Amino acid sequence: GEDVEQSLFLSVREGDSSVINCTYTDSSSTYLYWYKQEPGAGLQLLTYIFSNMDMKQDQRLTVLLNKKDKHLSLRIADTQTGDSAIYFCAESIDQAGTALIFGKGTTLSVSS
């Protein structure tokens, strides 16, 4: 079945760049997503990338997609303490790109 893998923890210093990596299995996924979850809250969409794109930049966020290796990464430039959260990678399992399979989440800890 479909599976999404990501590292569980990442610790960085304020001002550094953070890179969170993810691998997925479903080569037919139309959209790939990054969600952010703050303590006690639901998930919020950070950014997404369509499967025919290699890169997408959105302010401090850069998403890179290597479709051949089924590898997705999220780079956060100039990481701030407010970026501390759990980040989930997700792939879509339906044609509309809306039914998602999530990874286990990467906990990002930012120290000042």
Next chain:
Amino acid sequence: NAGVTQTPKFRVLKTGQSMTLLCAQDMNHEYMYWYRQDPGMGLRLIHYSVGEGTTAKGEVPDGYNVSRLKKQNFLLGLESAAPSQTSVYFCASSYSEATISINTEAFFGQGTRLTVV
């Protein structure tokens, strides 16, 4: 604008009891989803619905039933609760038109913490 609302927020059940979790959205979304979130397991899709009157199984559907009688509501039922169903349950909704990029976003509720003893 309420967005996605889940009720209840917390619940404790005894093994074998039944209950229904309610998800309501006021954004006229076609798609609705139920996920469970467990430590070390991330989010797993239980069931989803692509429109009123339709449902589909996700990754972990066993032990759960769902109904989508009204477009704005998606109900998750546990007929006979088991300790393995202790989890945080998240409901989400989204538009169906993936060609409109912003409409691919899924909006999540705040979660329901369920404990089965």
